Amino acid sequence: MLWSLDPYGDAVFNHRQVPLLLVELDGLPAACGGDWVGQARELCQVVQQRVHRYLWFVGD
Numbered sequence: 247m248l249w250s251l252d253p254y255g256d257a258v259f260n261h262r263q264v265p266l267l268l269v270e271l272d273g274l275p276a277a278c279g280g281d282w283v284g285q286a287r288e289l290c291q292v293v294q295q296r297v298h299r300y301l302w303f304v305g306d
Contacts, residue, residue, distance in 0.1 A: 247263055248267070257302075258302050258303075264294055271283055
């Protein structure tokens with residue numbers, strides 16, 4: 247799912263895509279990790295609590 251990030255860092259994930267994103271986050275090399283991975287996981291959990299929730303990444 248990380249391939250869906252555009253060059254500006256924008257992406258939207260729905261509750262069906264979030265499990266795939268979590269699998270990819272688990273598979274990231276340690277060099278790519280950091281606090282952002284844990285924060286992204288927490289946001290994924292919020293999306294998974296109900297349908298019709300989306301995880302938006304808005305880059306700049």
